[in-house]
Amino acid sequence: MRWAWAVALALLQDPTTPEEQPKIRHLAGELSIWRAATSRVDAVAKERDAYVAKDDRIGTPRGTPAKFLAADALLVLLDRVTAAKDRGLGVERTKEGTVLLKMYRGNLVVESVESKFAVVSDEHGTVTPGGSRSYFIATVDDTSMKVVALEGQLKFTTSLGTTVLVEEGQTLRVDRGAKEAPKPTVTRPEDARVPSLGEAVNLVFNPDFSAGLKDWFLQDLLPSTVSVTVDKDRARSAPASARATMKSTAQNDPIFAQKIVKGLTAGTRYTVRFYVSAERWVDERGEPAVIKVGVDRSGAATFHDTKHHYEFSVMEGRWVSRRIDFEATGSSVRIAFFAPTREGRYSGSLWFDDFCVVAGPER
DSSP states (O other), X not given: XXXXXXXXXXXXXXXXXXXXXXXXXXXXXXXXXXXXXXXXXXXXXXXXXXXXXXXXXXXXXXXXXXXXXXXXXXXXXXXXXXXXXXXXXXXXXXXXXXXXXXXXXXXXXEEEESOOEEEEETTTEEEEESSSEEEEEEEEOSSEEXXXXXXXXXXXXXXXXXXXXXXXXXXXXXXXXXXXXXOOEEOOGGGGOOOOOSOOOOOOSSTTOTTTTTTOBOTTTSOTTEEEEEESSSOSSXXXXXXXXXXXXXXXOBOSOBXXXXXXXXXXXXXXXXXXXXXXXXXXXXXXXXXXXXXXXTSSSOOOOGGGEEEEOOOBTOOEEEEEEEEOSSSEEEEEEEOOSSSSEEEEEEEEEEEEEEESOOO
16 A cells, blocks of 8 residues: 555545445536446546446546536546546545545646545645635646645645645645655745636626726725725736725725626526735734625625625735635626624725636536
8 A cells, every 4th residue: 555545544544445436426528437347438427427436537538627526525627637547536435434536647626615535646645624615726747746725724744744734825846755844835826727617607807907997896885994906016817906905994894896797697506706815904903804795696786685795714915715606596796895794993905806707516
């Protein structure tokens, strides 16, 4: 048994024999499975379930991106992963329900909420979640493994047996044969790009502020304690971001421009995703503050439905992504940003960039 496999099982205290073959559901792209029993590659139909044996390998016919749900627990996107013996992606599930993803080469994007999992590269290391929510990119090539934490904390256990914490907004690169445990670095925008399936259409106009604040609604919405400007010096991706500066802003007050997104279909599920970075965003006591995001599915700017109010932490000096899933009730949705609900006054700066609203199954 190779060291990484042993480390993963030791960390999770699970036996090596899966209780049953895990199930996957093909969501997007072209997906195939190399079957060890027949040495044949079988195509997986969209929106259909398929079962994966221990030595089977998942991939795509030409290494193009594809998405699937693994064991009803993990949303997985593959890129540059082909299905063949000793290649592709292995999927197993232990008796305790832990999902094990075995990587060989290529890119893997994993999204999980309160799931037990481990991503294992025999040559480089093992990734396990550090909290309830995980969203990250793992890349394996001939010389190294790279892990980019987009949301949530990760734990990476190296061949030396050392566990390194990777916070959201950080990247860890592990070179094969390294004698010392690496240190995480701040993620570069180019390392945080998730492969596109070429199917989802972003419904947000001017998502990266390349047209300034055009189509972002500011007038008569912001209190005098808030200003919003375009910042070309601190963008997650070129050419710009939008900076909101608050000075003693009251709880529940708007802190950023509202966005109306049109072209939705009632009854369809959508995902809102954006990136945010902070600088001294604090309450009156100097404690770090959260942001509140309201999603008005009627598009009428009422924001009365508190079930669709979401509070998110932000990171000092780091770009982190935040996501909201919702079902459309009409042809438009309005998104707004507020100071926290907790009573008090809030000050500091927030930067926003790379907004996206897309349709498609997230589960």
